[in-house]
Amino acid sequence: MSAVENRPAHKADPAPSAGAADAFPRRWKALAVLSLVQFVIVIDNTVVNVALPSIRDDLGTSQAGLAWVVNGYLLAAGGLLLLGGRVADMVGRKRLFVIGTTIFALASLTSGLAWNSGTLIVSRFAQGLGEALASPAALSLIVLMFTDSKERAKALGIWGGLAGMGATVGVLLSGVLVDLAGWRWVFLINLPIAAVALLLAARDVRDAPVTTSRQRLDVWGGLFITAGLVAVVNGFLQAAEHPWGSPRVWVSLAGGLVLVLLFAAVESRVQDPMMPLRFFTERTRITANVATVFLTSAMAAMFFIVTLYVQQVLGYSPLQSGLAYLPFCAAFVPGMILSTQLVTKAGAKNAIIVGFLVSAAGMLLLARIDADGSFWGQLVPATVVLSFGLAIGLPALQNAALHRLSGADAGLGSGVQTAVQQLGSSLGLAVLTTLAVMHSRDVAGSGQVTGQAMVDGYRFAFVTAAVVLAAGAVLVAVVMRSVRQPQRTADEPVSPGSPAPADSRS
CATH class of the missing domain: 4.10.860 (DNA Excision Repair, Uvrb; Chain A)
Structure with missing residues (x-):
């Protein structure tokens, strides 16, 4: 999947085992540091939404200004992720991870202390820049530190699972913080976490040497x-x-x-x-990136529409809306564990198909909601099944999206994967929420859009999302290649910059 650092072990390093000759001894601690930062970054994608009314009241922000508080972050991150991934390959992944995390932390500070709308909007753009630098650098570091295919699958499973859970925790955490501490703590809570991560990164994170001959961007x-x-x-x-x-x-x-x-x-x-054409020659990797758009579009729309449903139809408070996602969080953990097992035993392709189909079933269960609503009878069964499927599919997709990358292109591949996640989320919000609104208006006709008409629109969007996920499963089944080659052993080193052997069950 990727090249690794061709560096002889120091005397203090443990004896290399088969398939892990170049593995970094503190790689699991490094994974914890990198995943912690990514967890906080993903939380920040969703945590601000519930805080918008409080921001409007406190800063006097217009409706257009509130849109820029959200969209400024998404534009900066979505536009710069690919560039950030390539720059990481040029200047060093660890260095760019530290720079990006620092920018993200400082922008979180100015967001939390913002004295007017302009300051907050500029700070949100800076937060997006921090993500665009830190996220692809962190993901490529994981690929390069975990040289054994089974360990890498487990590491990417943890990374992808925590990233997916971060979106849910963001909704939950926002309601708690806004109700109990105030909207500013939605941003200020990032500071101690980022500070701890930066301190630990200096000791626990190791980068492979920059192997690309590129001198200029x-x-x-x-x-x-x-x-x-x-x-x-x-x-x-x-x-x-x-x-x-x-x-x-x-x-x-x-x-x-x-x-x-x-x-x-x-x-x-x-x-x-900047993006060599060789990147597009690997069918497994390209298919995984396309399929990521299918999954993230459905996932982003689900979070948005479910939050609207519980607040506008069921009348939940922000705190209650956040707590409604607790079953979703609980089901994510076993899904992550199963994803790792499926990737290592059945291959990433099969794990992705299972994840997509289970997620589609969860979307169909969500389509059973009505205007009266039943938390335990309708929402909990649907969100548990959906969470379980997403937790299987997301890590497996990331594993396949980084398939057979050389050390020189690890940052680029990571940047592409994170960029398509952002694009998929934006596409899902635009298309599926628009379909929901249009269907609600069609149901209401010339009359006012009532609660039942709104629910009919939500149900139509959920059914559409299920179709999108089923189509993604078919795409992966038909197009993605199953590559089965023996794992690399300690006697078969991979030189930096050369393609690594394929995962034995990609």
């Missing part, structure tokens, strides 16, 4: 792909608030597509491209 390629991704993400965000025929939507989407095509043209001609 592909400037035009970086500009085109960054601007293109920003435009595409902005188009999806605008589509969540405006009709698809609005110039705000189609101009942004069309402009983004043109920029991405210009990026592809540049990459095919420059001597040292």
Whole structure:
């Protein structure tokens, strides 16, 4: 899956075991540090949503300003993740992880202390920049420190599972913090966690040497792909608030597509491209990245619509809305454990298919909700099944998305994976929530959209999400390749920059 550091063991290092000759002795402690930062970053993607009314009342923020509090973060992160991954390969993953985490922490401080809307919006852009630097660097560090395929599958399972759970914890935590401590603590709580992570990273995280011969960044390629991704993400965000025929939507989407095509043209001609064409030659990796869009779009829409349902239809408070996700969190842990076992024993492809199909079943169960609502009879069974499926599918997808990456491209592959997660989330919110609103209006006709009409729209969106997940399972089953090769042993070192042998059950 990736190249590893070709470094002889120091005398203090334990004797290498088969399949783990180059493994870093403190790799599991390093995983804890890297996962902790990613957990906090993912929480920050969702934690601010429940705090928006309090921010509006305290800072006098307009509705447009509130949209930028959310979208500024998403635009910066979604647009710069791919660039951040490539820069990590050039300057060092650990170095960029530290820089990104520091930026994220400082931006969290200014967000928590914001004295007006402008300060908060700029701080949210800076938080997105911090994620774009730290996330792909952290993921590539995990790939390079865990050289044994079974250990890597377990590590990526933990990473992917905690990242998925972070989205849920963000909803839960936001309600608790806003009700009990105030909206500023939604951001300030990041500071002690980031400080601990930075202190531990200096001791427990090891980077592979920078192996790429690249001396300069592909400037035009970086500009085109960054601007293109920003435009595409902005188009999806605008589509969540405006009709698809609005110039705000189609101009942004069309402009983004043109920029991405210009990026592809540049990459095919420059001597040292930002994204080498060899990246697109591995079918397993590309299929996994495409399938990630299917899963994250359904997942993001689910969180948004369920939160609307419990607050606007069932009348839950922010605290109650957060606590409603506790069963979801509880079901995530066994799903993570099963995902690791499936990847190592049955292969990532089979684990992804199982995860998608179980998640689709959970979406269909969610489509049983009604205006009266039953927490234990409707929400709990559906969210438990859905959580279990997502916990199986997400880690397996990340394992496949990083398949056969060389050490020189580990950051790039990680950046692509995190970027498609952001794009999938934006796409899901734009498309599925729009479908829900349009269906509710169709049901209501010329009358007012009542609670039952709203629920009908939500149910239609959940059924659509189930179809999307089922289609993702079919895509993986038909297109993704199952590669079965023997694992590397201690007698078969992998030199930096060369492709690693395929995972024996990818």
